[in-house]
Amino acid sequence: xxxxxxxxxxxxxxxxxxxxxxxxxxxxxxxxxxxxxxxxxxxxxxxxxxxxxxxxxxxxxxxxxxxxxxxxxxxxxxxxxxxxxxxxxxxxx
Numbered sequence: 001x002x003x004x005x006x007x008x009x010x011x012x013x014x015x016x017x018x019x020x021x022x023x024x025x026x027x028x029x030x031x032x033x034x035x036x037x038x039x040x041x042x043x044x045x046x047x048x049x050x051x052x053x054x055x056x057x058x059x060x061x062x063x064x065x066x067x068x069x070x071x072x073x074x075x076x077x078x079x080x081x082x083x084x085x086x087x088x089x090x091x092x093x
Contacts, residue, residue, distance in 0.1 A: 009057045010070035010086060018074045021082045064090045 004011060024031070037045045067086040074081040 004073065005066060005069060007056065008066045008069055009062060010066055011073060012057060015074065015077045015079060018070075018077075018079045018081060021085070022080050062086065062090045066090070 064087070067083065067090050070086065071081045071083050
């Protein structure tokens, strides 16, 4: 396998999260998520890096080559991959 594209937004996750889409009930139209600190030695959390993340990953579209690459990775991990959904996103941009 060739080296992975380090800028592939679809691969910027833990592998197990790729199957979350299959756990949603049919017909679901709304979801809400949040981010939470997992703790540590400090009694506060300083949020840092949003602007860099937005520029690096969210300022461009998703290409079909990135969709194909992500599908190969997740299938190699034995996980389902929502190919049609990502294909729709890539082709809509």
